[in-house]
Each structure stands twice: as structure tokens, then as C-alpha cells.
Amino acid sequence: MSSQDERRTATVTEIAAPTTDVRVVRMRPKEPLRFQAGQYVRLWFDGLPARDYSLGNRPGEAALEFHIRITAESAVGCYVAEGLRVGEAVGVDGPYGDAFLRREHRGPLLAVAGGTGVVPIQSIVTTALESGMQQQIHLYWGAYSAADLYAESRFRDLAARHRNLHVECSVAVPDSEHRKGYVSEVVAADFSSVTGFKAYVAGPPAMVSATQDVLLARGLKAGDLHADPFVPGDHHSRTVSP
The missing domain is CATH 2.40.30.10 (Translation factors)
Structure with a gap:
């Protein structure tokens, strides 16, 4: 243009x-x-x-x-x-971008976000729920501190209305309400296998890479992994086509 x-x-x-x-x-x-x-x-x-x-x-x-x-x-x-x-x-x-919701998938869905990578994950999860997808949906969001989990209450409200949504939030700075650790570590602790899942990952490149490694090591097919690394800064900021 x-x-x-x-x-x-x-x-x-x-x-x-x-x-x-x-x-x-x-x-x-x-x-x-x-x-x-x-x-x-x-x-x-x-x-x-x-x-x-x-x-x-x-x-x-x-x-x-x-x-x-x-x-x-x-x-x-x-x-x-x-x-x-x-x-x-x-x-x-x-x-x-190609890291968009695949509505035809019938297996479990895993959505993993780091920081403001929660934005596309929010769109994916809310769209899946509102369109009537019935499979289990696991949302993981990692941030530096509890104050950075600014959309957590919205996700908790969604989980209260949709029994197939499960929300886990983790922080680098420990508190009494959240799990401590990188979100990739929390996912690794919770899943021994993700075979048959469809996974969406969004956030800083290091977080996306670490999460990809965890998921692929646990049986996720490469074609079922949709990732969107993001680099803060001006102009076009995607590191890969998401």
C-alpha cells in the first residue's frame, strides 16, 4: 500500500x-x-x-x-x-498470520501465553468457547508478577461458565495465589503427553521456543503446533510468520 x-x-x-x-x-x-x-x-x-x-x-x-x-x-x-x-x-x-484457531480439530486444545502474548490466545479461547467447541481447553498464562496477569479474572469467569476450560496462571515472582515458574515449566509439569492435542503458543521468542521443545518432546505433532513469537520494538515485529 x-x-x-x-x-x-x-x-x-x-x-x-x-x-x-x-x-x-x-x-x-x-x-x-x-x-x-x-x-x-x-x-x-x-x-x-x-x-x-x-x-x-x-x-x-x-x-x-x-x-x-x-x-x-x-x-x-x-x-x-x-x-x-x-x-x-x-x-x-x-x-x-497462520497461528489461528483450527475449528475442525476435535481433540484437546492447549493455549500457552507469555506476557501480552495472551492477546491472540484470548481471541482463540473465547472464539472456541463461543462457537461451541466441546473438547477440553487448557489455557496457561505466564507473567512476571500477579499484577501482570491483568486478564486473569476474565479467564476465571469464562472457566466458571464453561466446564471444558481449565486456566493455570504462573508468575516469576512468587505469591500465595499463583504457581511459580516459567510457563513452559508449568506445562511440562502438568502434561506427560500431549499426543492428539492442538497447541497455540504466543509470547516472547525464548518462551515460545522453550514451550515448543516441551510440547514436541511430549508427543505433539509439528503440524499441530501453531506458534507466534513476538519481538518488542517498532516497525514489523514478528520474528516468523505466526
């Missing part, structure tokens, strides 16, 4: 701050965006470098949802924290 005018645009409708370094931004596109749960889009904020962000909403919902990590190294993140306003137009391109 050669200009901002040729891109799809969306209008910012809500900006929330669940933690000091995460902003949840919701936007309403001028035209409906068709995508699969787990995919991502490319966003342009006010002339800044393009960034890839996963969609946290379900396909078909009116508002697009993004969770944006705020870091000093990212001009985009700093702008979202300090300059972005409701009503602003944002350029949107996509969707992209």
Missing part, C-alpha cells in the same frame, strides 16, 4: 490501562475486518513506524481490541501511553 489513504482505518473508541505498562485499545473500523482468531494486523499511529499487533477480540465483533506494551524503546508504545486519544484514526492493514 502506497499511502495512508489507501489503508483501512479504524477510530479509537476506548483506551484502558490495566497495568502501568499495558494499554488496552479498542477501535471501530470503518469497514468490517474479516480475520481468524489468533491473527494479527499492522497498525500505523499518527505517522509513526508500523507495528504488528494481535487481535484480542473474536471475529465478527464490532470493536477491534489490542493490548499494547509500553516500553521506553518503542516510539509507538510511548505515543499510545502519552499521545493517543479517543476519536483518533489509526491505519490498519491485514490480517496476517
Whole structure:
């Protein structure tokens, strides 16, 4: 695409701050965006470098949802924290990515997230549940501390309504309510075999790699592993095609 005018645009409708370094931004596109749960889009904020962000909403919902990590190294993140306003137009391109929900799968589903990698996992899990998938769904989310598990209550509420959803959250900084350890270690402790599973993994590259190793060693077929490593920073930030 050669200009901002040729891109799809969306209008910012809500900006929330669940933690000091995460902003949840919701936007309403001028035209409906068709995508699969787990995919991502490319966003342009006010002339800044393009960034890839996963969609946290379900396909078909009116508002697009993004969770944006705020870091000093990212001009985009700093702008979202300090300059972005409701009503602003944002350029949107996509969707992209192959790490999307396979609705035809009938075996168990394992969704593993690290940090804000929870965004596509949220879309995958909520879409699976709302579309009536009945198999066992295991959601694992690892973060630095309990404060970073900002969407945990939402997942707990989902699990209370859907008996086939099981939620495990872990933290690097121990507390009285969560398991301690890297999320890949927690998954390794809980599963001796994942043969027949379909797995979705999203988060920092090291976390994704460690989780892939755990799952493949426990019998997961390579074709049943859908991963989406993400590198913080500006411009196109995917390390592989997710």
C-alpha cells in the first residue's frame, strides 16, 4: 500500500490501562475486518513506524481490541501511553498470520501465553468457547508478577461458565495465589503427553521456543503446533510468520 489513504482505518473508541505498562485499545473500523482468531494486523499511529499487533477480540465483533506494551524503546508504545486519544484514526492493514484457531480439530486444545502474548490466545479461547467447541481447553498464562496477569479474572469467569476450560496462571515472582515458574515449566509439569492435542503458543521468542521443545518432546505433532513469537520494538515485529 502506497499511502495512508489507501489503508483501512479504524477510530479509537476506548483506551484502558490495566497495568502501568499495558494499554488496552479498542477501535471501530470503518469497514468490517474479516480475520481468524489468533491473527494479527499492522497498525500505523499518527505517522509513526508500523507495528504488528494481535487481535484480542473474536471475529465478527464490532470493536477491534489490542493490548499494547509500553516500553521506553518503542516510539509507538510511548505515543499510545502519552499521545493517543479517543476519536483518533489509526491505519490498519491485514490480517496476517497462520497461528489461528483450527475449528475442525476435535481433540484437546492447549493455549500457552507469555506476557501480552495472551492477546491472540484470548481471541482463540473465547472464539472456541463461543462457537461451541466441546473438547477440553487448557489455557496457561505466564507473567512476571500477579499484577501482570491483568486478564486473569476474565479467564476465571469464562472457566466458571464453561466446564471444558481449565486456566493455570504462573508468575516469576512468587505469591500465595499463583504457581511459580516459567510457563513452559508449568506445562511440562502438568502434561506427560500431549499426543492428539492442538497447541497455540504466543509470547516472547525464548518462551515460545522453550514451550515448543516441551510440547514436541511430549508427543505433539509439528503440524499441530501453531506458534507466534513476538519481538518488542517498532516497525514489523514478528520474528516468523505466526
